[in-house]
Amino acid sequence: MTEFLQQTFNGLSIGSVYVLVGVGLTLVFGISRIMNYAQGQFLILGTFIGYALVSAGIPWWLALLVSPLAVGILGVVLYRVMFRRLAQDYLATFILTVGLGIVIQQVIVEIWGPEQRQIDTALTTGSVDVGGVVLTDSRLLILGACVPIVAGLFLALARTDLGRRMRATAENPEMASLVGVDGRRTTSTAFLIGSALAGVAGVLLGILFPFTAFSGNQFLIKGLAVALAGGIGNVTGAVVIGLTLGLVETYGSAYTVGPEWQNGYAFVLLIAILAWRPNGLFRGTVEI
Numbered sequence: 100m101t102e103f104l105q106q107t108f109n110g111l112s113i114g115s116v117y118v119l120v121g122v123g124l125t126l127v128f129g130i131s132r133i134m135n136y137a138q139g140q141f142l143i144l145g146t147f148i149g150y151a152l153v154s155a156g157i158p159w160w161l162a163l164l165v166s167p168l169a170v171g172i173l174g175v176v177l178y179r180v181m182f183r184r185l186a187q188d189y190l191a192t193f194i195l196t197v198g199l200g201i202v203i204q205q206v207i208v209e210i211w212g213p214e215q216r217q218i219d220t221a222l223t224t225g226s227v228d229v230g231g232v233v234l235t236d237s238r239l240l241i242l243g244a245c246v247p248i249v250a251g252l253f254l255a256l257a258r259t260d261l262g263r264r265m266r267a268t269a270e271n272p273e274m275a276s277l278v279g280v281d282g283r284r285t286t287s288t289a290f291l292i293g294s295a296l297a298g299v300a301g302v303l304l305g306i307l308f309p310f311t312a313f314s315g316n317q318f319l320i321k322g323l324a325v326a327l328a329g330g331i332g333n334v335t336g337a338v339v340i341g342l343t344l345g346l347v348e349t350y351g352s353a354y355t356v357g358p359e360w361q362n363g364y365a366f367v368l369l370i371a372i373l374a375w376r377p378n379g380l381f382r383g384t385v386e387i
Contacts, residue, residue: 101231106353107346112238112307114345115245119300120318121325121337122249123293129269129332130289133182133192135174137200139319141294144203145170145301146310147211150218159220159306163244167298174294175287182290183283200315207312218305237307244303248296249338256334265289269332317362324365328372330379340380344368 120142128134135141145166152162177199185191217223225236256262267275268285276282300318304310325344329336348364372380 102353104230104232106349108232108234109238110346110349111342112241112345113349114342115241116300116304116318117321117325117344118249118338118341119245119296119303120322121329121341122252122334123296123300124322125326125329125332125334125337126252126265126296127289127293128326130265131178131182131286132187132189133178133185134189134196134323135182135293136193136196136319137203138293138297138322139315139317140200140203140207141170141174141297141315142301142304142318143310143312143315144173144207145298146218146305146314147207147216147301147312148298149302149305150211150216153218153220159218159222159302162218163299163302166302167295170298170301171291171295174290178287178290183286200319204312204315211312213312215309215311216305217309218302220306222306237303241303241307244299248299252292252334261285261288320362321365324369328369328379330381333379333381336379336381340368340372 120138124135124138148166148169149159149162152165153159157165181195181199182192185195222236222240227234227236227239256265264275264280264285265288267278267280268282272282275285304314304318321344325337325341329338329340344365347368351360351364
């Protein structure tokens with residue numbers, strides 16, 4: 100039982116990171132109909148910004164605030180300069196975002212190099228033993244950060260004017276515009292939030308695992324699997340599938356064929372869910 104609880108804790112912590120990536124993707128797509136295939140590179144850019152800040156002597160908690168803000172602002176700028184003009188052209192958007200991801204990756208290599216790095220803090224080695232279950236500080240930080248972020252997003256979507264504008268724009272952009280909703284501003288806010296979530300995930304991952312400039316691709320794949328299997332545009336679906344994927348990966352690595360299949364579980368889960376429900380587990384609109 101202790102081993103099972105340990106794996107459950109590990110799975111929920113990594114699943115929480117998948118939730119952040121998947122929610123960012125699904126929120127942006129639900130409102131703008133733009134799938135940002137550069138989201139994985141946004142994540143790893145956030146990781147390297149956090150790494151640079153901590154290496155410069157800035158506390159990790161401040162890096163956890165500054166890095167997502169920087170990535171979020173980048174997302175807004177790119178939407179206003181590039182994405183907005185191609186919102187209805189899915190092929191052009193795909194090519195643009197994939198190319199943008201490659202550019203970001205090369206910029207990271209030029210600035211920081213291709214070597215493996217890790218954000219070095221006291222959280223990297225600290226832990227608490229609870230009845231034989233080792234709760235590492237880095238994984239506790241992930242859960243402690245992700246839970247209030249996701250809860251706050253749910254609350255914002257359900258109870259605030261911004262959330263109502265987002266849901267209205269996702270449901271019917273034309274009708275929302277007729278009743279006074281500024282679609283461009285709402286979409287810009289969605290890009291800010293979605294990109295910032297990738298930045299948060301990046302810093303948290305950098306504290307937990309070593310990373311390189313090329314680490315973003317695997318998290319893009321996981322984020323896409325979470326968004327699609329959950330019902331693209333549905334925040335609840337992304338949360339459920341993100342946590343499920345984290346648990347499936349962890350249990351699978353611990354109790355079945357081993358860690359070499361870890362990156363394949365996302366595809367297995369995605370195929371199984373889409374074979375059962377082709378539109379995803381939940382209704383594909385910006386809902387909670």
